[in-house]
Amino acid sequence: MSRRLKVLVWLSSLLVIAGTIALIVVGIVVTDDHPLSTLSPVGRQGRDIARLINPIFIVAGVVFFLVQGAVLALWWRYRVGGSETGDGEHGYYEDDEFPDQTHGNDRLEIAWTIVPTILLAVISVFTLVALFALDDVDASDEDMVVTVIGQQWWWEYQYHLDGDTTTAPDFVTANELVIPAGVDVALDIKSRDVIHSFWIPKLNGKRDAVPGRSHDWVIQADNPGRYRGQCTEFCGLSHGYMKMVAVALTPSEFAQWRDNQMTPASAPAEGTAAAAGWEVFSQQCASCHAVNGLTSAANRGGAAESPPDDWDIYGEFNGGYAGPVITDELIAGAAPNLTHLMTRGTFAGSIFDLYLGAGDHIPYLELANRGTLNRGDLEAWISNAPERKPADADGLRGMPARTGLSPDDIDNVVAFLSTLD
Amino acid sequence: MTVTDRTITAPEETLALPAGPAVAHRPLGVFTRPQGSEGWRSWLFTVDHKRIGIMYGAAAMFFFLVGGAEALFIRLQLATPNGSVIGAGTYNGVFTMHGVTMVFLVIMPMAAAFANYLLPLQVGARDVAFPRLNAFSFWCFLAGGLLLVSSIFIGGWFQNAPDGGWFNYAPNSGLPFSPSKGIDFYAVGLQITGIASLVSSINLIVTVLNMRTKGMSFFRMPVLTWMLLITQFLLLFAIPVITVALFLLMFDRLWDANFFNVAAGADPLLWQHLFWIFGHPEVYILILPAFGIVSEIIPTFSRKPLFGYHFMVASGIAIGFMGWGVWAHHMFTSGIGPLAVAAFSVSTMFIAVPTGVKILNWLATMYRGRLRFTTPMLYAVGVVSMFTIGGLSGVTHAIAPSDTQQTDTYYIVAHFHYVIFGGALLGLFGGFYFWWPKAFGYKLSEAWGKASFWVMLVGFNFTFGPMHILGLQGMSRRISTYRADEGFALWNMVATIGSFVIAVGVAMFLWNVYASTRKWQRAGRPDVGPDPWDARGLEWMTASPVPEHNFDSEIEVERLDEFWHRKYGVDENHRVVKTATAEEVAHDGSNTKVHLPSPSYWPIVLGGGILLVGYGLIYNLWLAAAGLVLLVGAIYGWILEPADDPDAAGHHDDHHDDGDGHGDPSGNGGPDGNGESASAAAPADTEEAATVG
Amino acid sequence: MADEATTHAEEHHTSTGISNEKLAMWVFLGSECLLFGGLISTYMFNKGRIGPNDIGPDDVFDIPFTSVSSFVLLMSSLTMVFAVSAIARGDLRGNRIWLATTAALGATFVAGQVYEFTAFYSEGLGFTTNLFGSAFYALTGFHGAHVTIGIIMLMSLYVMSMRGNLGPERAETVEIIGLYWHFVDIVWIVIFTIVYLFPQ
Amino acid sequence: MATVTPESPDTAHAPDEHAHPSNWLYVKVAIALALLTAFEVFTYFETVHGWGDTAIIIMLVLMMLVKFFLVVAFFMHLKFDAPIFWRLFVFGLILAMAVYMVMLTAFRFW
CATH class of the missing domain: 1.10.287.90 (Helix Hairpins)
Known part of the structure; x- marks a missing residue:
């Protein structure tokens, strides 16, 4: 050779x-x-x-x-x-x-x-x-604009059905961005504290959420389904635990979901565990978490967990900051709005499934009725969140521990949360 | 070769650095100037560029082990889903320190080691332009490095380590979000290493522009000299930019300024712009020295001159220029607007062209060569092969839309490790093997060297190859853990195993150093001769290890690869024939009459002053004030050190050594109109200098 | 190449015929452009990022005062040139006088800056007040620090000269320090125009 | 380069000395600087006369550049000195201006 x-x-x-x-x-x-x-x-x-x-x-x-x-x-x-x-x-x-x-x-x-x-x-x-x-973000054929707000370490979504982001949103949800399938949905990406990045890899590339700035972005899903995401700009201690989900529904399902989201919660019936849970919730949780129709802005006034004024960028800054405007109680103080918690598939920055083994087997809209609640993670989360998701030692960010709650209290809170569907 | 004869003139008259013994031993106030070249003290006070180079290398190797250990912790934490080896807080500190250490305390000083050791030798100089300043650069770098690394231990394990990522984006680096001392250590530590780099870059630029030996025009300089020179220019202009950014950050954190305070109307993208205006030239600062090293090794072991010398130089310059116009490709998703993204996307793509030219020229050098795969050659070819992968993945994220999917994922981690490990670090390791006999007079074991190369290469590919896949599968960077159902477990485990294979390879390298040194010590020094590899550059034209005075006499250079041409000629059939042995051509280091700049206390004292100021800024301003006093004292001690006698012009021991012009302004002022004869030769040289500027 | 010159010339051979020190100073000044460029751009970018009721440039600047101190710094460049040409002529006494004058003019400028800072502070503009304050004090403070270092170097030269250590053979040392001094002056030319005179 | 080469061997300070301008030239330069400064300040107080901001800024920048280059060329001797200084310094200057202007442009600053 x-x-x-x-x-x-x-x-x-x-x-x-x-x-x-x-x-x-x-x-x-x-x-x-x-x-x-x-x-x-x-x-x-x-x-x-x-x-x-x-x-x-x-x-x-x-x-x-x-x-x-x-x-x-x-x-x-x-x-x-x-x-x-x-x-x-x-x-x-x-x-x-x-x-x-x-x-x-x-x-x-x-x-x-x-x-x-x-x-x-x-x-x-x-x-x-x-x-x-x-970059042609005007391609959206829907009026709706969702203001996506990143903060340590979860996402808030403010739905503006008329597309006007300068007015109060129609409703607010967290971690799971629900969109109608098949249409471009316009996003308006912002941040409340440090830089985050919104990324649903299967739908579109990422776009940073920069405090003080507002970034336009568009996503679209061909088919109904649940698409996972992860914050991709390093945002401090629990960056790795900041996830999100985009849920695409058929247009009719989306309308159904939307109408439900706009209904405020009603107080649990007297004497039930849920009513006792509401008592605990209103004292321990409502300073940060809003539940439309139940909590009010007063619950949050002067709460220890509110960020101190000198870096409070929640309010509108008159010299150039184009951040969200606090207009009414829809928007939480520092934590997710829980009005329809049970309609979501995940919680705690989408790091835990709310329903055991639900996967994609149960249609999204029926999760609250047919799913088996993931009590273990939910209870552990309520009683000692920093153990499951590292939070800052000074307690200013992340959900603080509530180790003082008795097991009964926690059961009652879960019972109350279970009514939020 | 008649050239040799011509250059050996009366040695005492051709000294670059004249000094009289009376001056060197003259007491200064309460201090006597340090003397002698033996013992550990002589290292502390040395101003010899070769010793400083070796110390840079040793310090970089120490920091490499620190940064490597941090890398292993990262890989252990990520080996499995929901990893709990180290918590999220420690993880953030570990990956930040890994990045900062590897970039600022390993690759840069390793390149500085080669620059210090080789630049003066390659241009035929006696030393760098400012020897004491050179020593200061090293001590200042070491001060900054130790300050940074000490943050790991101070106040508890990783309690005060920087934890904002090496890029340290505002406002997460602000006091409200990072209340520990970590970011202060970052800001202060990098300022200090920045001073070191800046001073060193000025020193080396002046050395190359001004200290070249007779006939060493710019286009007779080796490619390594060129690449190092371009690197120094990049440092010169990039360091001030990060200095501004770090000052703003420091003012925010220490004195409550508003530069990154969004509530006061600040735009956090300002940090990103400043950081990456520095950060992208920084990438070329890391890689260009390795390109130079590869360009020295491949011709030597191909028995051919470098293919396309002028194109290699030009592409290096092009990379240096273009490196300033691409920084915002780190910010494609930051919301800088479509026009800016488009412009930077296109400019980034074209930086691949000069890089590609280099790769092809190396291949063309090997083509029809007689390739001898010694350890340095293995590393050099490893660079060609591995860097290509990093370059290609780089093109894929120059494409901005695709970058929105890839940025901040493991795809990027894979990319820059192929560039910085596969390119820079492999090149630097190749350089260690190549110039080791020059610096120490004995070779590292070839058998161990080859084995450690292959282990390192395999480990490297198993570690970073899978990260391409992980990134495309959607794994984000800088996450301390991931869910089991995200499907990242397989390749993360492979990567972790690979990282330990790398660690074995590095351990084999260290064993090689230890064993080869022992072998040499036991056997007595085997003389490898001046030119163990049959190489081409001037550095091989003197004894090994290089004597303190470098060359016995000034060399006159008549062409590129002067040393090689003194060894070989061409017969009537255009065949290469040996005309002289290396020993015949090279200097033997026997000229002991050369006067050298005396050692000095002040560089290390000044470095100590800066270290105190650094800790003082972080912990207590009184400490900083004390450091400032020490610093000012050291500067004045430094200035007053040379024999300060204006009538003794031409007899100062270190007239080349003065940072701010306080010292002897050199014999230029001498009464006999000296030195100016040289300027007659200046036109050609300065004309070429224009291509540098 | 006129390498047949004296052996002494051989000793001080540099490839470009320029002394290392002077070359180093120019290289350094090239690098300083990037430093001040960064600070000036930071100032320009941030000066308007204040609220409508915040204290801003128009509220504090006293243009006549700053014009005078700018003029003082400008003239210190002239006296610096005189110092350099004096020592080149071998006029050591003249050199000392002009060095001292330059240092004094520089000190006047710094004193003016200190006065200006205190005046602004009493009007309510602190370093932490707003972005304009932070950016303004950072930029002018950096420049002031450079001037101060320059004054210290000039005074060191003066002392050297008094002690007889600054003869004509060291003219280049004075020239190099002069380069630094002029650079600080041209930075102020830019700052004065961009920070003070630009319509706000 | 032409300014450097033709020196007589007996000048001690070749590159700069032989072409040293007289003190009177320096004084003339200083007078020009002072006049320019006076005119700069004048524009500040005369803005009321209806010049647009853009016109004023352009004028100010032009005067600033003239002052800048007067000092660099004469006081710093760049006009008479080795061209390598000029190249090194101007390279830094142009790089700084280019890089930071691109940065401000990316912020849509202008």
């Missing part, structure tokens, strides 16, 4: 092996369902991004194989043996053979400057087209 042929066989078998491994890995990556995967987009924007990047992955892959192949080929073809220690008669080399002392080739250099430049210029044209299309 000639040396050239040997190299060819050696190289091609190597490429076959590498290619096979690559294919297997790609296979695992693509087919295995990952809830946060960017590789299987199910929304218009996510798909546009994938359509842009997938060919580039292929081009990059080709360049990868060419360069690595070249390295291996040069290695194989031009390596020479020699003294291991370099103290042979000819130093490291066993001979005095010298290759051509080529210093360069200007035409070659210019060629491999220009070719990649052209390649990249082509790529950049496609990039710019996609970029401006994605």
Whole structure:
């Protein structure tokens, strides 16, 4: 076998092996369902991004194989043996053979400057087209705008059905962003404290929530379903525990869900466990958590957990801050609005499932009726939240521990929460 | 080779740094100037660029172990879902310190080690332009590094470590959100290492511009010298920007200013812009020295000159320039607006072109070469191969829409580890093996070296390869844990195993250093000769280890790769023939009449003063005041140190060594119109200097 | 290359024919551009980010006063040039006089700045009051610190000269310190225009 | 470079000394600086006369630049000195202006 042929066989078998491994890995990556995967987009924007990047992955892959192949080929073809220690008669080399002392080739250099430049210029044209299309946030055909507010370490969603974000929202929810499937939904992303980033990988890329700024963003889901997300800008202690879910419903289901969200809660019947739970809740929890129709702004006045004034950026800043306006009791003091807690699938910044093993088996709107409540995590959370999700030692952020509550108290609070559907 | 003869003129007359013994031993106030070159004290007070280089390397290696241990903790915590090896708070401190340590205390000083050791040698100089300032740079860097690392232990394990990420975005870095002392350590520590880098960059720029030996025009300088010079320019202009940002942060935290106070109307994106205006050139500060090292190693072990020298230099300069116009690609999701995103997206893409030119030139150098895979060559080829991967993934997130999916995920972590570990660190390790015999006179074991390379390479790919997949599967960066049902468990476990394989590889390197040193000590010093690898640069043209005075006499350079051309000629058939052995060409270090700048107490005292000021700013301003007194005292001691006799022009021992012009303004002022003859040669040189500026 | 010069010249050979110290100072000044550029942009970016009722530039600036102190600093550059040319001529006494004058003018400027700061403070503009205050004091304070360091260096030169350690062969030392001093002056030229004179 | 090369061997301070301008030139420069400053201050008080802000800013910037380059060129000798100084300094200056102006543009500052 000639040396050239040997190299060819050696190289091609190597490429076959590498290619096979690559294919297997790609296979695992693509087919295995990952809830946060960017590789299987199910929304218009996510798909546009994938359509842009997938060919580039292929081009990059080709360049990868060419360069690595070249390295291996040069290695194989031009390596020479020699003294291991370099103290042979000819130093490291066993001979005095010298290759051509080529210093360069200007035409070659210019060629491999220009070719990649052209390649990249082509790529950049496609990039710019996609970029401006994605940024066209007025594409939404719904009036509704959802103000998404990040804070340590959960998300609040203020629904403005008429699209006017300067007025009070129609209703407020937390952690689970419910949208109608098939339509672009406009988001208005803000932050109350530090920088967060809103990201539902299957629907669209991420957009930072920067305090003092308001960022437009659009998401769309092709089909009804639940799509997970994770805060992706480091936001302090519990950054890793700041997750969220986007729930897409059919338009009619969405209307049903929306109407339910706009109903205030009613007081539990006298004498029930839930009524006792409400007592505890109104003393222990209502300073931060709002329940429309039950808690009031007065509950929150001067509460210890409110952030101190000097960094209180909840209020409107007249010199340039375009943050949310506190207009009425819909908006919580420092914690999620719990009016319809039981309609959500997750709690505590979406790190716990509210219903055991519910997954996608129970339709979203029937969770409250058919789901089995995840009592263990919920009770543990109520009595000692920082144990489950690290919170700042000074108690200004994150849910404080309520270890003083008796097991009965906690049962009653859970009973009360269970009425919030 | 007649050149050799011509350059060896009367040694005493060609000294770069004249000094009279009477001056060197002259008492100064209560202190006597330190003397001698033996014992540990001589290291503390040394101003020798080679010793300073070695100390940079040793300190960087120490910090590398610290940063590596932090990396292993990160990987242990993330090995399984819901990991609980270290809590979220400690985790945040660990990943922040890992980033800060590896960037500022490992890669940068390792590159500084090579810059200090090799730059003067490669341009044929006796020392750097300002030897005492050079010593100060090192001590100042060490002060900043120790201050940063001490934060891990002060006040409890990781209680006061910086925990805002190496990028430290406002307003999370503000007092309300980060009440521990951690961010103060970050701000103060990086200021101090910044001073060190800035001073060192000025020093090395002046060295390259001004201290080149006869005939060493800019386009006869080795590519490593070029890359280091570009790096120094990047440092020179980038460090002030982070200095501004850190000052603003410090004012906010210590004195309640409003720069990042959103409630007062501040825009936190200001920090991001300032940080990344510094931060992106910083990336090239990390990688360019490794590019230079690779460009030295590959030709040596290909038995060929570097392919396309001028294009290699030009692409390095292009990278240096373009590095200033791409910073906002770190901010594609920050909400800077579509036009800014578009502009930075396009500019970022084209920075791939000069980088690609480098890769192709290295391959072309190897093409038809006679490749000898010694350990340094393995590392260099490893860089070519691994950096390509990092470069390609870099292009994929230059594409802004795709970056909105990839940024802040493990895909980015994979990308920059392929660039910084696969590019910079492998290159620097290759440099260790390559120049080790030059610095110490003996070689590291090739067998252990090759073994540790392969272990490191395999571990590296198993650690960071899977992170591409994790990132595309949606795993965010900087999360201390993940849910079991998110599907990240498999590749995280692979990555964790890989990270321990890397640790084994590093341990093998350390064992190699230990064992090779022991072997050399037991056997007595085996003389590797001046030129163990049959290399090309001027640094090989003197004895190994390099004598304190570098070269016995001034070398006159007539072309690129001067040393190689003195060893080899071409016969009538254009075949390369050996015309002289390295030993014949190289200096043997026997010229003991060379006067060198005397050691000095003041650099280390000044470094100590800065350390005190640093702790003082964090804990107690009185301490800072004490540090300031020490600092000012050290500066005055420094200024008064040279024999201060205007009539003795030309007899000062360190006239090249003065930071702010207080010292002897060099013999330029001498009565006999000296020094100016050199300026007749200046036109050509300064013309070329324009390409630098 | 005129390398046939004296051996003494060989000793002080530099590749560019320029002394290391002077080159280092210019390299350093190039770097300082980025520092002050950052501070000035921070100021420009932040000065208007205050509430309508907050204390702002129009409420505190006293342009006639600042114009005079700017003029003083500008003239200190002139006296600095005189100091440099005096020592180059070998006029050590003249050098001392002009060094002292320059330091005195610089000190007048710093004193004016201190007065200005106290006046602003008494009018209600503290470092922590608002973003304008923080940015203004940070920028002008940084500049003031540079001037102060310059004054200390000038005074050190003066003392050296008094002790006979600053002869004509050290003209370049004075020139290098002069470069720093002029740089501080040109930074103030920019600050004075952008901070004080721009329509608010 | 032309200003550097043609020196006679007996000048001690070659690059800068031989072309040292006279003190009178410095005084003239200082007078120009003082006049420019006076005019700058004048624009501040004369804004009432109906010049637009933009016009004033442009004028002020122009005068600032003239002052800046007068000091750099004459007082700092850059006009007479080795061009490498000029290149190093102007590189830093232009880089600073470019980078920070791009930053402010990204903030839609103008």
